Amino acid sequence: VFYFQDDLDLLLDSPSSLTVNSTVRGTIKEKPGFNPGEDAAALRKAIEGIGTTEKTLIDILTQRSNAQRQLVCKAYQDATGRTLCDDLEGDTRGDLEGILVALITPPAKFDCQEFIGAIKGAGTTESVLIELFASRSNHQIKAMCDAYLAETGRALIHDLKSEVSGDFEKTLLILAEGKRVESTNVDVAKAKEDAKILYEAGEKKWGTDESKFIDILCHRSVPQLRQTLVEYKSLSGKTLQESIEREMSGRLEDILVAIVKCVKSVPAYLAERLYKSMKGAGTTESTLTRIIVGRSEVDLQDIKAEYKKLFGTSLYSDIECEVGSNFGQCLIRIRR
Numbered sequence: 001v002f003y004f005q006d007d008l009d010l011l012l013d014s015p016s017s018l019t020v021n022s023t024v025r026g027t028i029k030e031k032p033g034f035n036p037g038e039d040a041a042a043l044r045k046a047i048e049g050i051g052t053t054e055k056t057l058i059d060i061l062t063q064r065s066n067a068q069r070q071l072v073c074k075a076y077q078d079a080t081g082r083t084l085c086d087d088l089e090g091d092t093r094g095d096l097e098g099i100l101v102a103l104i105t106p107p108a109k110f111d112c113q114e115f116i117g118a119i120k121g122a123g124t125t126e127s128v129l130i131e132l133f134a135s136r137s138n139h140q141i142k143a144m145c146d147a148y149l150a151e152t153g154r155a156l157i158h159d160l161k162s163e164v165s166g167d168f169e170k171t172l173l174i175l176a177e178g179k180r181v182e183s184t185n186v187d188v189a190k191a192k193e194d195a196k197i198l199y200e201a202g203e204k205k206w207g208t209d210e211s212k213f214i215d216i217l218c219h220r221s222v223p224q225l226r227q228t229l230v231e232y233k234s235l236s237g238k239t240l241q242e243s244i245e246r247e248m249s250g251r252l253e254d255i256l257v258a259i260v261k262c263v264k265s266v267p268a269y270l271a272e273r274l275y276k277s278m279k280g281a282g283t284t285e286s287t288l289t290r291i292i293v294g295r296s297e298v299d300l301q302d303i304k305a306e307y308k309k310l311f312g313t314s315l316y317s318d319i320e321c322e323v324g325s326n327f328g329q330c331l332i333r334i335r336r
Helices: 036-048 054-062 066-080 084-091 094-103 107-119 126-135 138-152 156-161 166-176 188-201 210-219 222-236 240-247 250-279 285-294 300-311 315-322 325-334
Strands: none
Touching (some): 036 066, 036 084, 054 094, 066 084, 094 285, 094 325, 107 126, 107 138, 138 166, 156 166, 166 250, 188 222, 188 240, 210 222, 222 240, 222 250, 240 250, 250 285, 250 315, 300 315
16 A cells, blocks of 8 residues: 555645646746747648657657647648647657647647547446546546547547446546535534545444445545544544455455545555556556656646655656657656
């Protein structure tokens, strides 16, 4: 377990990526003196010459904000009559292609494409669905749903229903509605009551009443849930995460644990995902791309700090060790 179990009281005052919609903790900022026409011309030269100059593509696309990259895409299309996305797909390969295309995709559309990737093909990639819905704010989930409707003409919730089932489905669908309470007020009496409900629905009875866990963990605000985690520990002597791991199994356990981790700290949860994507058998490049690109203007600085705290090594040096080539260079440039 990567979490220090006695840090619950510190939680109550710390900010959360689920409630703060700000870009100050990102690693990528707007480039001053930005000129989209110049960038588009340089990209065009890098792509149209003999052999693609990957270094130019990486230099430009990792050092502009997403909003600036959208302007570069427009300037590129105006100048060439082709989309930058098509040209990158035609000229680069593999993981480098994946990350460069991710960089020029608007964030909500990128989340939407990751969602589509997770549900299409044989078998659904549940771990990606869990990450997307547990770590995103209401605002980000709504934007992803809007992008999905624009892209496919269907409601995301409708397509999600046909992919998952049981209590896991129930939990994902509530999260996908983006209905988590946003208030920053904390009702301590209510937190004590919720802690008692959770304790009686799990540890205290024979068999578990999963619906109580799903209802409380998916609907309460982050500050309220943090207070509930504190009350639960003082009531039961265990952390809620430990109880969920004891009482549940399978995908439902995975998603409820992910929610608890994200309530505590989205950056710590994502740092753990990054670590496992590099230290498991074979590197999961798609996870590296999704988190590092997806959080580059949200909280990547905090993810780097949590990574160091949890694993005693820097995210930078692990990427250098585990991921070679231009793809690794691209990741490193983003996290600077």
